[in-house]
Amino acid sequence: METQRAITIHTIQNGKEHFGEYGTSAHLLDYLSKQTPFTLQAPCGGKGRCGKCRIQILSGTPSPVTDAERALLRPEELAQGIRLACLTRAEGDLSIQLEGSKRPIGNKSFLFPHPLPVDGSLRTLVLELVPPSLEDQRSDHSRLLSALATEALEIPPSLLRELPQVLREGNWRTTLLLQKNRILSLLSGTPLGKTCGVAIDIGTTTVAAYLFDLYTGEHLDSQSELNAQGVFGADVISRIQFSLEGPANLTQLQKKILTQIDGMIHQMARRTGIHQSEICLACMVGNPTMIHLALGLSPRYIAEAPFIPVTTEPLLLPARDLRLSLSAGAIVRVPPAVSAYVGSDILAGVVASGMAKAIQAGSAVPSLLIDIGTNGEIVLAHGDRLVACSTAAGPAFEGAQIACGVGGVAGAIDRVSKAGDELSYTTILESPPLGFCGAGIVDLLALLLDAGIVDETGRMLTREEAAREGHPLAERLISYDEEPAFQLVGAEKSSTGMPILLTQQDVREIQLAKAAIAAGIRTLLKGSGLSFGDIQTLYLAGGFGNYLDPRSAARIGLIPKELGGKIQSVGNAAGMGASLALLSEKTFFLFQQVRERTSYIELSSSAEFQELYVEEMLFPT
Incomplete structure (x- = not known):
């Protein structure tokens, strides 16, 4: 009886190669995550929804293209051998190329x-x-x-x-x-x-x-x-x-x-x-x-x-x-955490921003620290106390779940501006455009709101509707997945060879994320008896905060317009706080002292937050 030969997978990323046996892996994403040293992002966790775990089949025998792949990949991508690792199996030896890490x-x-x-x-x-x-x-x-x-x-x-x-x-x-x-x-x-x-x-x-x-x-x-x-x-x-x-x-x-x-x-x-x-x-x-x-x-x-x-x-x-x-x-x-969703990284931001020492002295003026990331943590300092919450904003502002989102990497579009009828953009490190980071998405969406291409409900006009209304940007509107999308960069200028778009679904993802952050801010302020006018400083933590234009953030309703002039970016405050606690045992113990003065609000059970969340879903007019 002939023994079935094992399937060999040859994987290439950044010029490095790896050979391995496919074994019993359910799909290529499973194989790549368990048996290779390479990095591949899969924002939806391999559920076949996001279309981000792209690989290129160089040679060999993969499983047939699925209907889900046809829905998530363009015909020209499929023609180039682009597949989704979470939906593709090996039916024979394969040689595959991964995007550079x-x-x-x-x-x-x-x-x-x-x-x-x-x-x-x-x-x-x-x-x-x-x-x-x-x-x-x-x-x-x-x-x-x-x-x-x-x-x-x-x-x-x-x-x-x-x-x-x-x-x-x-x-x-x-x-x-x-x-x-x-x-x-x-x-x-x-x-x-x-x-x-x-x-x-x-x-x-x-x-x-x-x-x-x-x-x-x-x-x-x-x-x-x-x-x-x-x-x-x-x-x-x-x-x-x-x-x-x-x-x-x-x-x-x-x-x-x-x-x-x-x-x-x-x-x-x-x-x-x-x-x-x-x-x-x-x-x-x-x-x-x-x-x-x-x-x-x-x-x-x-x-x-x-x-x-x-x-x-x-x-x-x-x-x-x-x-x-x-x-x-x-x-x-x-260092310690506050709760299941407010961790030592947020306390590190409180330490790095100087809020911790003010709280310790009982003299903290009303101020906010916001980490606009996947978990959307917000803390409010006042006197000798902190109040914290986590808004589960999701990873949209970090480029995940966005059709052309790539995060803060070289080539990410980080600024979009408009002069007359002309749009221009900049990219990180001035590299050829690869996709959007969060700041670029916020800028573009703010411009589309101003232009009337996107209305307060988040609906994007079709090309025909925009043309009837005489919008000069109408020619940039295309159809994507049977819904309108706005093309910022044509395929000929994109480093991927594909156009860079903001889709109707992208706008919906941003709506959900920005509504969570904005409602979280309002919930903390209401619970503390404070108004926007009482806040002296709004600290923005994380890499996203370094690139974010406060005017664009206010225009889409991510940050209340009353706080637009009070924003101070503190970069990777978590890294700074961790560094201070590394070098000083006294600072390490300061985390615990701040934690003991912190109250946590569970927003999932807050009826007020749910009401505010629905209100904040609309874009400002």
Whole structure:
């Protein structure tokens, strides 16, 4: 009986190749996510709805094109061998090409003054140990404890693995890096290298890491990448659902993010000439779901009422437990969260913006901090208190669920303007246009509202309707999926060879997202007895806030027009807050103090929020 030959998949991305056996994978997205090191985004979580997990079949035998693919891909794309990984299986050997992995632009290194403040909690201790002999056969561990007789120190078990080699390489002279009574690192002799730490911001869409000298506070390097878990969905609910679909899925999600973080640390260490054993401390922030997945904790009950996480407490964890290749005794600080949907990343923003110290002093003027991302977190500071909520805005402003959305990467359209009847745009890094990032979508939608191409209900005119009304932009309207769409960039100028459009469905996605944010702001203010006029500053956090035009944001109703002149962008405030907590133990404890002064409003059970949400669905007139 002839044994069936295994199907081989040849995958190419960014010039790198991978060969593997297809095995029992349900579809190519399943194979790519589990068996290759490559990155592929799938905002809908592989449900066949978003059309983003595009691959190109170079040769071989794929399954026939499905009706769903015909609905999501244009005929010219199908003719080029473009398929959707979540809807395509291998029926024979295949060679496939993945889109190049795009790196988010803006590591935000310009946010770091040199140096950031350090609190001096680190110290070194140089020890001379008596070498062993036949007359002195104490263990290496006992010998070290004897030398530390005057110090009440904890020796992590992970250090014991390195102890024999370290002691002998240093000829029984060793240097300990200490934080209070904890040994972070054990080095041979008296090394002259740096002592470093890394701050990590795990966003649902983007992961950012920042390398620092722990003694001087000097910022050494940064790295940001699209979250590798994006292959399992663009939002936290998609990833929670995936974690529950199979016994190995939670482990797979954890491995995906920790492998990515370790790789980012490795790249920064290589660029700066630092050995990873010189990195002795890390601080990790993120929304509660991202932190749960990184720690291997089940997020099951985050997604079910009454929305209870495993933990919101501050944690100190051995880096080795997270398989991070740092020094043997390295510790990972995980600041606290507020609730299931307001995490340490938002508290980091409160710390970075200066709101935390004002709250601590009881003198915070009314101010708002908004992270316009997938979870749409909003916090209101007043006096010595914070009130927080999460609006589940969805990933539309980050480019997901938008037909030509690409996020903040090179080539993303980030500005759209109009002079007379002419439209112009700019792209990130002035690269050929690839698609829209959130700021570009907001700009274009604001212009279409002003032009009357989109009305207050969000309905887009057809080309015929616009022509009858004499709109000069009517010729840019086309039909897409049997609905109107506005073409900003023709296929001949696009880097993809396809036109760049804003579709009717895109407008609906933005309506839902902006209504959630706007209603969340109004709910917090009403509950606190404040008005728009009372707010002194509106801090916009996240990369989106760096590019957003406040006038466009007010025009579409994302930000109340009364607050348009009070906006202050704080960039990746989560990364800055994580960096401050990395360098200062006092700041790490400040997170907990702020958390204790924070009240959380659950909007899913708020009738007032639901009413305001419906009101905010309309665009301002």
